[in-house]
Amino acid sequence: MLFNSSEFLLFFPVVTLLYYLLPHGWRWLLLLLASCVFYMYFVPVYILILFFTIGIDYAAGILIENSKTPATKKRFLVMSLIANIGVLAIFKYYNFFLDNIYELFAALNITYHPLPFLSILLPIGLSFHTFQAMSYTIEVYRGHQHAERHLGIYSLYVMFYPQLVAGPIERPQNLLHQFREHHSFEAQQLLDGLRLMLWGLFKKVVIADRLSIYVDTVYDHPAGYHWGNLAIATVFFTIQIYCDFSGYSDMAIGAARSMGFKLMTNFNRPYAARNIQEFWKKWHISLSTWFKDYVFIPLGGSRRGLAVTCRNTLIVFLLSGFWHGANWTFIIWGALHSLYMLAYLLYKHYSKAADRRSHLISLLSTLLTFVLVALAWVYFRANDAGSASLILQHMLTGFQAVPFQQVLKDVSQNNAIVFTNAGMLVSIAMILLMFFLERRLPAQLFSLNKRPAVDLAFCSMVLSLVFIFGVFGNKSFIYFQF
Amino acid sequence: MRSPLLRILWAFMIALLVSQVVYSFVSHRLSRYELHMHQKFSELFSDSTHYSILFLGSSKTHADIHPAIVDTICGATSYNAGVDGISLFEEKLILEGYLARHPVPRVVVLSFDLHSFSGARNFFNAKQYFPFVANKVVDTTLASHQALSGLKRFVPLLRLSDYSDDDKTVVVLKSLAGHNDIPQGEFQYKGYLSNSDHVMDEAPKSLDSQKMTPVGRALLYDIIGICRRRNITLILVYSPEYQQIFLRQAPNGKTVMDSVQNIAGREGILLLRNEQLALCNDEQYFRNVGHLNKRGAILYSEILARQINHYLQQQNR
Structure with a gap:
C-alpha cells in the first residue's frame, strides 16, 4: 500500500483509531495484522x-543469548547473517551475478552449461527489512539488546508498517521496547504526526511526482534531448529523489508518531551540506549509521591511519551502492561517492584551513557538493551505465551545440507536450518554498506546537497546496524498489 | 487555537475553503478562456435547439465543416459537434448527451479517423465535460469511466488534479487579460471554428499502426443502433487529408478502412470517401496534412453539403 494512495487514506485512520481504542495487550496484534495487510497489498505471497x-532471526536471537561460549554465539550469528544475506542474494542479486558470470565466460570463450534466470519480482523493501533484521541479531550478539522472547513483538519489530518497506532502518534498542510501552492518546502527538505526514505528502505529490514527469521523459530517451534538458532533468532528479525519499520518511515517522512511536530521523537538510562527509551525515541517516556501526567501525573505522580509513570508506560506499540495487549503475554511483569521500578525506588531512571559512566559501562549498552529488545521481537514475555516460557526455560537452532558448521550450514526447514552462515555474516555486520552510522551521516540525498561529498557517497552507498542485497518480516511491 | 484537535480541524477547514475557492476561480476562468469549446458543450449538452443535421467527429470535423454553407445548400439547420482529439467513445457520448436534451435530428454525419476504432475508452480531455454534469448522460459516462468518480464526484475541489499547471497559471492569467482560445481573425459559428488561411508547410509525420478493435467495432455498432432506434439517417465520412497521406502511410490504415467499408455495406449506410476528392491534391486548401484551412473548409463544406443533399433527395424518392 502506498502512503499517497486512497486506500491508505482509509487504512491509516482506521488503524490509528483502533490502536487507541484497543486495550494495550491487544495493540501489538492489531499493528501486526495491519502491517501484514499493508505489505500484502503489493505481492501477497x-x-x-x-x-x-x-x-x-527470532530463533537466532534467543540461541545467541542462551549460548555459553563466544564461539557458539558467533556460530548462531553467522547462521542468521547467512540466512538474511542468502535471501537478498537469491531475490535481489542472483540474476545479476549470473548475467555477469555469463558475460565473463563469453568474453573468455569458456563453454558452460547455463543455469536458468529467476523470473521473479523483487520483494518490495527487501533490503530495508533484511538490514533491520540483521541489526537485531548483531545487537543481541554484541550484548546491547536482550533477545525478544515474544514472537509477535519481534515480528512487529521487522514488520511495523510505517517503516516496513523503505525505512528508516531502525535499531532494536530504539524500537523494540516501544512496542511494550503503553501509549495513551495525546492530541498533541497526533497533531505532530499528522503535520509531519502532511509535509511528507507535500514533498511527494507536489514536488517529487511533478518533477518525475520531466525526469522520466528525458532520462528514458536521453539521446533525443539537448544538454540543457539533460542538465535540468539531472537537477530535477536530485530534488525529486530527496522529496520522494525524505517525503516517505516523514510520512513513516509521522504515521508512527500519531500512535506514540518515535522513529529515528532519516534526513536533515542534506543539500545544505558543505562537503560530502557532511552530506552523508544528513542523507539516509539510518543506512549511513548502519554501515558505520556494522561495517566501517568493525573494519577499523578511522582510527588506524589514513590508508585504512580510505580502504574502509571505499568498502562502505561500494557496499552501499550494491545495497541499492543489482545493477552496475548503483555500483558506479557508490564508487563515485567513495571517490568524492576519499578526495575529501585527503583534502581534510593535508589542509589546515578547513574549518575557517567565509560565507562565500561556505556557499561555494555547498554548491560544489550539490553539483557532485547531482552528477553521481545520473548513474543512480539512468536506465543503464551506457545511458548515464551518454547523459554526462552531452551535459558536459554539448552546451555549445544548442541555443539556450531551445532548452526552455516545452518538453515533448511522441509529438505530445508532457511538461510545459508553466509546470517548470510551478516546480521551481514549490522547490524554493520547500527549501525555505525547511531552513526556517524546526526539524520534524514538532516544536511548531509552541507557536499555534504559525502552526495553523503552515498546516492550512501546505494542505491547500497539496489540493491545488498535487499530482495524484498513485506513483510509487523510488526507494520501494530497494 | 491552543487545542491541537481544534487546530487540525481548523487547518482542514481553511484548506478546504481555500482549495474550493481556487477550484471555482480556475474552472470559471478556464470556461472563459476555452470559450469556443465551452460554448459548444453548452449548446450540445444544455440547450434544446433543434438541428436537422448533426456533424460528429474529431478535429477534422471541427475545423473542416462550416454549418452556414451546409444550411444554405441543404435548406437545413446543422450543427458542427466535432471535438479535438476524440474517438468513437466520446462521439457516442456526445450523440447520447445531445439526444438527451435536443429533438432528434434527421441526419447524423459521423466523420471518423483511422484511430477512431482503437477501442480506447478514455477521455481526451475529461475536464471540459465537468461543467456539464447536469446532463445525465455526461454525468453517468464520466462516473462509469472513472473520470469523475469516488470522492471527486462529490468534492469539486478534488477535480483540481485534472487541471494542468498551464490551466492553473498561464490560462488563468490570459483569461484575466481578456484573451480566449479563438485565434485573432478567426470566427466560430454553430460549433465550427475557422482554421486560418495558413497553407501547410510541415512534412508528413511517421504514423502509428491502426487497428479496428472489437471494442471499436462495438462502439460503431452502438452508434448505428442509436440512430436506427431514433430513425436518424446515419452517414459515415472519411474527411479530406492531403494526398491520402494517413490512409497510405499508416500501417494497417487500409485494413481499418476496408472494415468500415464492409460494415457500411452490410448495414446499408452511405460511406463518403472524401479523401479521394480532387481538392486533396492541392496543398493550398490545407493547414496541415490532416486539416483543411479556411479556404479548404469552405470548398469542402460545399461539396459535403451537396453530397448530403443529393443522398437525402435520393432517399425521399
Missing part, C-alpha cells in the same frame, strides 16, 4: 519471505 527471516 512475498510475506512468506518475511516470515522466513523473522523465524530465523
Whole structure:
C-alpha cells in the first residue's frame, strides 16, 4: 500500500483509531495484522519471505543469548547473517551475478552449461527489512539488546508498517521496547504526526511526482534531448529523489508518531551540506549509521591511519551502492561517492584551513557538493551505465551545440507536450518554498506546537497546496524498489 | 487555537475553503478562456435547439465543416459537434448527451479517423465535460469511466488534479487579460471554428499502426443502433487529408478502412470517401496534412453539403 494512495487514506485512520481504542495487550496484534495487510497489498505471497527471516532471526536471537561460549554465539550469528544475506542474494542479486558470470565466460570463450534466470519480482523493501533484521541479531550478539522472547513483538519489530518497506532502518534498542510501552492518546502527538505526514505528502505529490514527469521523459530517451534538458532533468532528479525519499520518511515517522512511536530521523537538510562527509551525515541517516556501526567501525573505522580509513570508506560506499540495487549503475554511483569521500578525506588531512571559512566559501562549498552529488545521481537514475555516460557526455560537452532558448521550450514526447514552462515555474516555486520552510522551521516540525498561529498557517497552507498542485497518480516511491 | 484537535480541524477547514475557492476561480476562468469549446458543450449538452443535421467527429470535423454553407445548400439547420482529439467513445457520448436534451435530428454525419476504432475508452480531455454534469448522460459516462468518480464526484475541489499547471497559471492569467482560445481573425459559428488561411508547410509525420478493435467495432455498432432506434439517417465520412497521406502511410490504415467499408455495406449506410476528392491534391486548401484551412473548409463544406443533399433527395424518392 502506498502512503499517497486512497486506500491508505482509509487504512491509516482506521488503524490509528483502533490502536487507541484497543486495550494495550491487544495493540501489538492489531499493528501486526495491519502491517501484514499493508505489505500484502503489493505481492501477497512475498510475506512468506518475511516470515522466513523473522523465524530465523527470532530463533537466532534467543540461541545467541542462551549460548555459553563466544564461539557458539558467533556460530548462531553467522547462521542468521547467512540466512538474511542468502535471501537478498537469491531475490535481489542472483540474476545479476549470473548475467555477469555469463558475460565473463563469453568474453573468455569458456563453454558452460547455463543455469536458468529467476523470473521473479523483487520483494518490495527487501533490503530495508533484511538490514533491520540483521541489526537485531548483531545487537543481541554484541550484548546491547536482550533477545525478544515474544514472537509477535519481534515480528512487529521487522514488520511495523510505517517503516516496513523503505525505512528508516531502525535499531532494536530504539524500537523494540516501544512496542511494550503503553501509549495513551495525546492530541498533541497526533497533531505532530499528522503535520509531519502532511509535509511528507507535500514533498511527494507536489514536488517529487511533478518533477518525475520531466525526469522520466528525458532520462528514458536521453539521446533525443539537448544538454540543457539533460542538465535540468539531472537537477530535477536530485530534488525529486530527496522529496520522494525524505517525503516517505516523514510520512513513516509521522504515521508512527500519531500512535506514540518515535522513529529515528532519516534526513536533515542534506543539500545544505558543505562537503560530502557532511552530506552523508544528513542523507539516509539510518543506512549511513548502519554501515558505520556494522561495517566501517568493525573494519577499523578511522582510527588506524589514513590508508585504512580510505580502504574502509571505499568498502562502505561500494557496499552501499550494491545495497541499492543489482545493477552496475548503483555500483558506479557508490564508487563515485567513495571517490568524492576519499578526495575529501585527503583534502581534510593535508589542509589546515578547513574549518575557517567565509560565507562565500561556505556557499561555494555547498554548491560544489550539490553539483557532485547531482552528477553521481545520473548513474543512480539512468536506465543503464551506457545511458548515464551518454547523459554526462552531452551535459558536459554539448552546451555549445544548442541555443539556450531551445532548452526552455516545452518538453515533448511522441509529438505530445508532457511538461510545459508553466509546470517548470510551478516546480521551481514549490522547490524554493520547500527549501525555505525547511531552513526556517524546526526539524520534524514538532516544536511548531509552541507557536499555534504559525502552526495553523503552515498546516492550512501546505494542505491547500497539496489540493491545488498535487499530482495524484498513485506513483510509487523510488526507494520501494530497494 | 491552543487545542491541537481544534487546530487540525481548523487547518482542514481553511484548506478546504481555500482549495474550493481556487477550484471555482480556475474552472470559471478556464470556461472563459476555452470559450469556443465551452460554448459548444453548452449548446450540445444544455440547450434544446433543434438541428436537422448533426456533424460528429474529431478535429477534422471541427475545423473542416462550416454549418452556414451546409444550411444554405441543404435548406437545413446543422450543427458542427466535432471535438479535438476524440474517438468513437466520446462521439457516442456526445450523440447520447445531445439526444438527451435536443429533438432528434434527421441526419447524423459521423466523420471518423483511422484511430477512431482503437477501442480506447478514455477521455481526451475529461475536464471540459465537468461543467456539464447536469446532463445525465455526461454525468453517468464520466462516473462509469472513472473520470469523475469516488470522492471527486462529490468534492469539486478534488477535480483540481485534472487541471494542468498551464490551466492553473498561464490560462488563468490570459483569461484575466481578456484573451480566449479563438485565434485573432478567426470566427466560430454553430460549433465550427475557422482554421486560418495558413497553407501547410510541415512534412508528413511517421504514423502509428491502426487497428479496428472489437471494442471499436462495438462502439460503431452502438452508434448505428442509436440512430436506427431514433430513425436518424446515419452517414459515415472519411474527411479530406492531403494526398491520402494517413490512409497510405499508416500501417494497417487500409485494413481499418476496408472494415468500415464492409460494415457500411452490410448495414446499408452511405460511406463518403472524401479523401479521394480532387481538392486533396492541392496543398493550398490545407493547414496541415490532416486539416483543411479556411479556404479548404469552405470548398469542402460545399461539396459535403451537396453530397448530403443529393443522398437525402435520393432517399425521399
